[in-house]
Structure formats: structure tokens, C-alpha cells
Amino acid sequence: MPRQRQRGVGATGGSARTCCNDSWSLIAVSDIIICMTAVKVLKYLPAIIRILRAEAKRWTTPIVGTFVGEDHAPFKILISTVLSLRTKDKTTAEASHRLFRLAETPKKMATLSIPTIEKAIYPVGFYHTKARNILKICGTLFSRFSGRVPDDLETLLTLDGVGRKTANLVVTLGYKKLGICVDTHVHRISNRWGLVKTKTPNETEMVLRKILPKRYWIIFNDLLVVYGQNLCVPISPFCSRCKINRFCAKARVTTSR
Ligand code: SF4
Numbered sequence: 001m002p003r004q005r006q007r008g009v010g011a012t013g014g015s016a017r018t019c020c021n022d023s024w025s026l027i028a029v030s031d032i033i034i035c036m037t038a039v040k041v042l043k044y045l046p047a048i049i050r051i052l053r054a055e056a057k058r059w060t061t062p063i064v065g066t067f068v069g070e071d072h073a074p075f076k077i078l079i080s081t082v083l084s085l086r087t088k089d090k091t092t093a094e095a096s097h098r099l100f101r102l103a104e105t106p107k108k109m110a111t112l113s114i115p116t117i118e119k120a121i122y123p124v125g126f127y128h129t130k131a132r133n134i135l136k137i138c139g140t141l142f143s144r145f146s147g148r149v150p151d152d153l154e155t156l157l158t159l160d161g162v163g164r165k166t167a168n169l170v171v172t173l174g175y176k177k178l179g180i181c182v183d184t185h186v187h188r189i190s191n192r193w194g195l196v197k198t199k200t201p202n203e204t205e206m207v208l209r210k211i212l213p214k215r216y217w218i219i220f221n222d223l224l225v226v227y228g229q230n231l232c233v234p235i236s237p238f239c240s241r242c243k244i245n246r247f248c249a250k251a252r253v254t255t256s257r
Pocket residue numbers: 189192193231232233237238239242243244245248249250253256
């Protein structure tokens with residue numbers, strides 16, 4: 001393996017291409033070459049998760065997670081995640097509650113008009129498109145799934161406006177089935193730690209599915225989203241206050257506080 005000046009775990013597909021500075025000690029996991037930076041993060045993952053769990057209590061739960069355990073939870077998680085794309089959590093929360101006050105089942109929501117949905121969800125990003133997608137989703141849930149939200153990733157991905165992030169959240173939070181939801185926070189923080197070295201959230205998900213112990217799959221998103229919203233923020237993270245600082249490679253972090 002040639003020496004490369006990279007950290008983390010690279011793409012899948014049998015042609016693992018990523019290693020780290022300390023490439024004298026590379027380890028093969030499945031069809032991935034994993035470097036010592038990632039090995040270190042994996043070794044200390046139980047401690048990291050313990051710290052993240054304790055820290056998460058200080059902050060508000062992301063809106064989508066608040067629907068767990070409620071009536072029609074998979075449907076609410078599906079619709080609120082669709083609303084959350086490119087939208088701040090507070091705006092998503094207010095829009096979700098306005099919409100669910102009008103209708104909290106696919107059957108009832110399918111009777112709403114597009115302008116009514118748009119008015120309820122405004123000002124979430126792309127609210128015109130999202131209103132149309134929500135109506136299409138409700139129609140599809142009726143015509144193909146007897147009004148029930150599917151519980152498997154591949155079927156969920158056939159719904160309008162539903163990508164891997166949304167589908168994974170429905171599977172994990174709505175049905176408590178295994179999945180890894182990788183959004184912008186999970187993607188960014190996994191790369192900063194040196195656990196992965198990837199370019200897109202989808203690529204990160206595929207690598208995490210190979211190296212992350214299954215017991216952490218469902219909670220990984222919950223913990224990293226809240227950490228990414230409050231401390232490991234996109235620009236200039238608060239590294240000086242971070243309790244997992246010693247485990248973190250700070251890859252691609254150019255300025256911090
Ligand atoms: S040390 Fe900095 S970059 Fe690393 S997890 Fe903490 S806040 Fe994020």
C-alpha cells in the first residue's frame with residue numbers, strides 16, 4: 001500500500017483507497033482499508049458515546065426525534081423529515097406542528113389542498129415542492145401501502161422527495177429497525193474525528209455500515225446531530241470546550257474556538 005497523506009476510512013467497493021499519515025499500520029476490515037486514526041476512534045467509541053449521551057442532555061432534542069412514541073409516529077417522522085431538508089430545526093418544528101394540527105394521518109392529509117399545506121409549512125425551504133411531494137406521498141401510501149408507511153429502506157426510497165436520510169430516520173426512529181441516518185452533521189463529524197474520509201453523506205453511510213458496531217447504528221444520528229448543532233458546528237467548532245477533543249483528529253478543521 002503506497003503511503004498517502006490522508007486520514008480515516010475511504011470508499012467501499014473492494015478498492016479501498018484511503019489511509020492515514022501513520023500508514024505503517026493499516027488494517028483491512030471487510031473490503032475497506034482502515035487506518036490507525038479510525039482504529040483509535042473505534043477503540044474509544046464506547047467512551048465517546050458515553051460522553052455524547054451525557055452532553056446531549058444539555059440540549060434540545062431535534063424535532064424529528066420528538067415524535068417517537070406518539071400516535072402515527074412513522075408518518076410524522078416521515079413528513080417532518082421531508083420538511084426538515086435545508087431548513088433550521090426551529091422552523092421545521094413550528095411547521096410540523098402547524099401541519100399535524102390540520103392532519104396527522106395520510107388519509108386526512110391527502111384531503112388538504114396544496115395552498116393549505118404551503119401556508120401551514122411556510123417558511124420551510126422549498127415549501128412549494130415539499131407541499132406537492134407531501135400530497136404525492138400521502139396518495140402513494142394509500143394506493144400502494146394501504147395507508148401504512150413502509151418499514152424498509154428500499155421501498156421508502158421510492159416515495160417522492162424521500163432520500164436516504166429520510167428513509168433511514170423512518171426505519172430507525174419510526175420502526176426501531178437497523179439503519180444509519182447520515183445527514184450533514186454525521187458526515188462532517190465522522191470526518192473530523194478521522195473515523196471516515198469521505199466526500200458525501202451517502203459515501204459516509206456506506207462506510208459506517210461496514211465499520212460501525214451495530215449497537216451504535218440507531219443512536220449515532222441522534223447524538224451527532226445534537227452535538228453538531230451545538231458544539232461541533234460547521235464553521236469554527238468549539239474544540240476548546242469539547243469533551244471528546246482527545247479522541248478527535250480534527251481533520252479539515254481550519255479554525256476553532
Ligand atoms: S474536537 Fe472540535 S472538531 Fe473534534 S469533535 Fe470536538 S468540537 Fe468537533
